[in-house]
Structure formats: C-alpha cells, structure tokens
Amino acid sequence: MAAINRDDVAHLAQLAHIEMSAEELDRMAGELAVIVDSVKSVSEAAGDDVPATSHPIPLTNVFREDVVGHTFTAEQSLNGAPDAYEGRFKVPAILDED
Amino acid sequence: MTENNELIRLSAAALAEKLAAREVTAVEVTQAHLDRIAAVDGKVHAFLHVNTDEALAVAAEVDAIRAAGGAAAEELHALAGVPIAVKDLIVTIGQPTTAGSKILEGWHSPYDATVVERLRAAKMPILGKTNLDEFAMGSSTEHSAYGPTRNPWDLDRIPGGSGGGSAAAVAAFEAPLALGTDTGGSIRQPGAVTGTVGVKPTYGGVSRYGAIAMASSLDQIGPVSRTVLDSALLHQVIGGHDPRDSTSLPDPLEDLVAAARTGHVEGMKIGIIKELHGEGYQAGVENRFNESLELLKAAGAEIVEVSCPNFKYALGAYYLIMPSEASSNLAKFDGVRYGLRVLPEQGPMTIERVMGATRAAGFGDEVKRRIILGTYALSAGYYDAYYGSAQKVRTLIQRDFDAAFAQADVLISPTAPTTAFKLGEKLNDPLAMYLNDVATIPANMAGVPGLSLPGGLADEDGLPVGIQLLAPARQDARLYRVGAVLESLLEAQWGGPLLEKAPSLTAATADSSAAATALSHGGSH
DSSP states (O other): OOOOOHHHHHHHHHHTTOOOOHHHHHHHHHHHHHHHHHTTTHHHHSOTTSOOOSSSSOOOOOOOOSSOOOOOOHHHHHTTOSOEETTEEOOOBSSOOO | OHHHHHHHHSOHHHHHHHHHTTSSOHHHHHHHHHHHHHHHHHHHOOEEEEOHHHHHHHHHHHHHHHHHOHHHHHTSOTTTTOOEEEETTBOOTTSBOOTTOGGGTTOBOSSOOHHHHHHHHTTOOEEEEEOOSGGGOOSSSTTOTTOOOOBTTBTTBOOOSSSHHHHHHHHTTSOSEEEEEOSSSTTHHHHHHHTOEEEEOOTTSBOOTTBOOSOTTTOOEEEEESSHHHHHHHHHHHBSOOTTSTTOOOSOOOOHHHHHHHOOOTTOEEEEEGGGSSTTSOHHHHHHHHHHHHHHHHTTOEEEEEOOGGGGGHHHHHHHHHHHHHHHHGGGOSSSSSSOOOOOSSSOOBHHHHHHHHHHHHSOHHHHHHHHHHHHHHSTTTTIIIIIHHHHHHHHHHHHHHHHHHHOSEEEEESSSSSOOBTTTTTTOHHHHHGGGTTTHHHHHHTOOEEEEEEEEOTTTOOEEEEEEEOOTTOHHHHHHHHHHHHHHHHHHHTSOGGGGSOOTTTTTSHHHHHHHHHHHTOOO
16 A cells, blocks of 8 residues: 555545645645554454445334424524525535636 | 541442432532642643533432432432533534534534433433543643643653543542543553543444544443442443434343342452563552462462463554554544634635635644554555455454354453653654553454453552453453452452542642641642
8 A cells, every 4th residue: 555645635635625734744644644554454464255334233124104304493503604696505606717 | 628638539330329218418528529620630630621510410419309209309310410521522502512622622513422311310400511632633632732631649740541531530520430432441450540431332232323433343431430340330320222323233121220239259260361461561550460379369260361362463563453444434524514714824715725724723743643654554556465355364363263252251460561751752753652552442343342441550660550350342341340340359459549649739839738638648749
C-alpha cells in the first residue's frame, strides 16, 4: 500500500468537503502517514477464506408496520437550520455562475 | 452543608431507598447535586450545560406524587427522583446538544433520545449535559471544542475519553449516575482513570436512537456510576428493545439488578487474556490487576489463561473501520439543515464552497483527521486493502472471543494500560493517544459487553486503576454478577469505596480550611 502524501490529503479533503490551509495539509499529511503505516498489518492479518463482518450482531429483515409514525412540523425541522425561507431550507447556489 | 455533603456521597441505590422511605425529598437530593456542581465544576468542567430548572421541577413532581400517596406513588420507578447527567452526544429536548463540537454550538434537538425518554418515564431529574471529545473522538476529553474536563483525582490530569465529563461528574460527586457512549472504550477507559464504574452493554442491548452517530457498527450507550449495583439499576432503565433503532436486539432484558445484588463467582471460570496485560502495561496497573485475580481465586473462582492472538490487529482494524463509518456519518454536517454555516471569504458562493468553509471552521483537528482517514480507507483502490481487511479482522476477533468463552465464563484484563496521564501529554501524538484503547476496542469489534470497575491505586502515582470484565454477547448479567463480588472484596480491603481516597475538591476554595482539609484527606489537591 502506498504511503499517503500531501497531494492525497488535498484530494481527500476536497472529497470530504473540508477546506484546508497549506499548513494544515502539511501537518495532516505527516500525521496520517504515521497512522496509515501503523494500520498496515491489518491487510496481512486475514486470508481470502475469512469472511468479512460488517455488524457484530447482525439482524435481518427489521421492518415496521407501514403506517405514518411521528413526524416533525416544518417549524421544528427548520428550527436548527442556519437559513430558511418560506418553510424550506435555504441552500446556497448549487452551480457556479461561471 | 454537611447534610448535603452526605447526600452527594450516597449511591443511587441508597438515594432511592431514602427517597422511597421519605427520609429525604427529591428536591433536596437534586439541589444538593446542583450545589455541588456550582461548587466544584469550575475546576472539573464536567458539564457543558446545567439543567437547573427542569431538574428541580421533575424532582418536585416526584415529591408531590410521593406526598399524595396512592397508586401513583406506588407506581413510581425505584430511581424516581435520583438525578442523572447525560453525555452531550445524546439528544435532549429543552437543552442544547453540541456533541462537543463548534459545528453544533447552541443546537437544540426537536426530539429526545430513547434513553432520555426512558429517564423521563422513570422521573429521574436530568442535571445537565456532560463534556466529551468532539463527536466522541478521543481518549482524554481534550478534543472537546469547549475545553477539557479535568480528573477529580488530579486536576492536571485527563479524565479519560471520550466520556470524561460523565466519569468526572460521577467521580466528583456532581451526579450519582450518568449516561455514556462507548465506541472503542469511551465509557470504560474514563471509568478506569477516574476510579468509577462504567458498562458497555452488548451491541444492540440499549437503543441508540438519538445518540449522534460516530461509528454505527461500534457505538453503544451505557451506564456510568460509582458502584456496580448502580450501573445495573441504570442499565435496567435504559435497556431493552426499541423499534426505532434497527440494530436494537429484540431479546427481553435480563434481571441485571438481581445479578448485581446476588453476586457470584464460586466455581466460575475467569479467563486472563494473555495478549491484554504484561508488556506495555504500567507496573502499578499490573500489580492491582494481579491482586484482583488473587481475590477472585480466594473467593472460589477458577482462573484460566486464554489466548486471543488476533487482538494484536484490533487497534489497527478499529482505526480503519471507525474513521470509515465516521466520515460517512459526519457527512450530514453540511451547513444546511442544522448547526453552523460559514461563508467563504471570497469567490463564488456555491454550496460546495460553503460546505468546505463550514466544515473547516466547525470541526476540530481530530475530527478532520478521522474524516480524512476514513475517506482514504473507503476510496477506490484502497477499499479492499483497508476497510475490507479490517472487516475480516473483525471476524477473527469474534472467533478469538468464541474460543476464549468456550474456556471461560468471563474474561478479565486491565481496562487501560496506564493510569491518567497529564493534560497535553499525548495531544500532539495521535498514535500514542489511540493506544489507550488497546484493551477496550476488542469488545466493540465483536459486540460483546464489558464492565470497568476500580481496582485500586497504582503504587507509583497513587492514581486509579481499572479492571475490565468481558462476557459473551447477551450475557451482560455475568458482568454484574462477577463485578459486584470483586467490588465488595476490594472494598473490604480498602475499608470503603476507593473514591473516599480522592482529594476534596472544595479544599482550595475555602482558603482558611484548605490546609486542614488537605491533611484530613491526605491529598495534595
């Protein structure tokens, strides 16, 4: 597995929607390289014959009755929003004007 | 004042008895704890919010019902009027929920977590919300955006994390009970370093509806207290099936309180996990651990050694699975639906750029680290090597537990490799910080329950050591059965609860009596 470098971190930060300063990218790259290096052994621990476990105690077919449950009012839902307009979440432009 | 001091030192079980016998009122009990918070929380900083009015109103309601008598009084829950603190990762109507993050500063949930609904149904006054590492990411509470919590045993040291606030609140007698959450040890490790009790129930044993998710396949809500019986009492209130959490186990809850009250180890097989002690563990931790083994042996338990060879991969696998799930769970903090919105200083005002600026300003370093690490582990080309391999390790850890529990009824280890370290000591070394959870993580990976209880003070620094018990999935009662016995054997040796040896936090505020109080408690703080 390749080591993680500054360019990787810049790309990942973009994917994760976290703006990072040059100083932050440098620091994060150094710290993550150490962490990634320390978890490397995990990829060699299990053979192909070992199945993956996603949940420790898997439950299947967890359904509920198809009836309307508790719902929040628009006011309750918008109460914690940073911006709202006429009973809806107000979102900045999706596309750049250019 | 003396009377109040006595009230705050009582266990939840003892308070419940006094309330039922009408020797004290719920308002007196709640006020005594609020007074204690006012007196010491400036130093400890266990609370992010104190819920004075509501707590007193609930207490007054309990008192009124008791005074009126009749069926309503009969039907009161045994813990009615016993106050509790709630980790600020769990949502509550009427109080802010911040998750220890700037991104949720001042946010109010429109709903209660299921566990909070159950506290309200039992009429337990909620004293307030306790401090934590941001989104429960940390082992020291230093990653809280609102400043660290301090360890009541030594205010220069960490109270553990992420639930340092809940553990410190209970250790400092600010609350008899608290709720915590445990993803890799966040209930048990703070319990260990503060000399208190904490339980991570079986995965799915307590509803997580309303706990802000970090890693959904690992997170679990559980009790925090000063005694094993108190944790059982609280576990009984919050446990059991909840249809609103699709991972909630449908099994009926066992009688955990009876297990704690009857306590039993004779003829039981208790397994020492070879890989979870010895090298890398502080000498004082090892000594107290060995003493506990001797006590259990003397009480009739058979001590066997078990090996869990794949536990050595647990920490690495955890630091792939947890960040992967966290990066996905935290994607919802987008500056649109709740919490902070920060606008970029210049350039086009698109949603993407607003999100980037919001998350840059709203998240702290550790949260960013884990999101980036998780995004990396899940990205194309790395998924199989990282996330896929980690999930296989999870299977190996479960198999290790299966083999160990074929040889032993419960397993035992130190909860944490060291006692509480100094604030700031490991803040700039993420890897050293992660190592605190080496003994607690395997339980989360496999979904099995774990309990930490105080095992004494380490010789070299006089700080609390935690003993961890682990049981098979759905066998939480075993933890209480064995834990209660070990606790009583240890307390018989100490001549009382370990926390009686903790320094008095009020000594320094009353300057004239400071010296005398410090002397009488034998403490330096």
